[in-house]
Amino acid sequence: DVKVTQSSRYLVKRTGEKVFLECVQDMDHENMFWYRQDPGLGLRLIYFSYDVKMKEKGDIPEGYSVSREKKERFSLILESASTNQTSMYLCASSPPYLATQYFGPGTRLTVL
Amino acid sequence: SQQGEEDPQALSIQEGENATMNCSYKTSINNLQWYRQNSGRGLVHLILIRSNEREKHSGRLRVTLDTSKKSSSLLITASRAADTASYFCATDSGDDMRFGAGTRLTVKP
Structure with missing residues (x-):
């Protein structure tokens, strides 16, 4: 079975902090995605990657960056967290x- | 932005009844998928139907696709309390995949 793990289930940060969300998959998948999910809005694509060191902007990349140094790992970075980034973040591969x-x-x- | 829109937004039924959820979309697609999400968890893929298929079955799930109407339906037969979850359709245009806002299904025991 494919396994996709995320570093934390729950995270509380303060405004202005730099936040790292980590995602690891164990099936050697080329494609990896970061979404955010908010009530009534469904899933919105933030960034995706088709290969190591490659990244593409999704629909709502503002305020976010990503890193893919290894094939199995895709990190989402909030450079300076803001309250409107409170959300559920989902990684996929x-x-x-x-x-x-x-x-x-x-x-x-x-x-906060 | 969303592509698929699920209808209804919420559905409450008794155990043993059938549940039908609908999805409408706007642009041409290669395939349409349905996913399930238990509360506070990630999405799990249920079934994929290609644009040249009209109906597909998987266990208690039946999916239909009408490309002329740009719509799909997901039928869950003989529902169980464990089917309580949110259900999302996702449309794959070949360029990207778009998710709807979901239908929240509650199955009462």
């Missing part, structure tokens, strides 16, 4: 040319 995405359990981030 998929093999190339396969539509199905495999999701991690999510990180619920609260920014």
Whole structure:
């Protein structure tokens, strides 16, 4: 079974802090994705990556950056956390040319 | 931005009843997928239907796709309390994948 893990289930940070969310997958998938999920808005794509050291902006990249130094790891970085970044963050991975995405359990981030 | 829109937003039924959820979308797609999310957890892939397919079954799940109406439905038969979750449709256009806002299903024992 594909396993996608995220570093924290719950995280509380203060406004202005730098926040790192880590995602690791164990199936050698090329594609990795970061979404945020807010009530009534569904999942919105922040960034995705099709290969190591490669990144592409999604629909809402502002205020976020990513890093993919190794194939299995995709990190989401909030350079200076703000209260409007309080949300559920979901990481996903998929093999190339396969539509199905495999999701991690999510990180619920609260920014105070 | 969202592509798929699920309807209804929330659905409450008794155990043993069937649950039907609908998804409408706007642009051409390669395939449409349904995912399930238990409260506070990640999404789990349920079923994928390609644009040239009209109906697909998997256990108690039945998915239909009508590309002329740009709509899909997910039917869960003989529902169980454990089916309580949110259900999302996701449309794959080939360029990207878009998720709807979901239908919250509650199955009462």
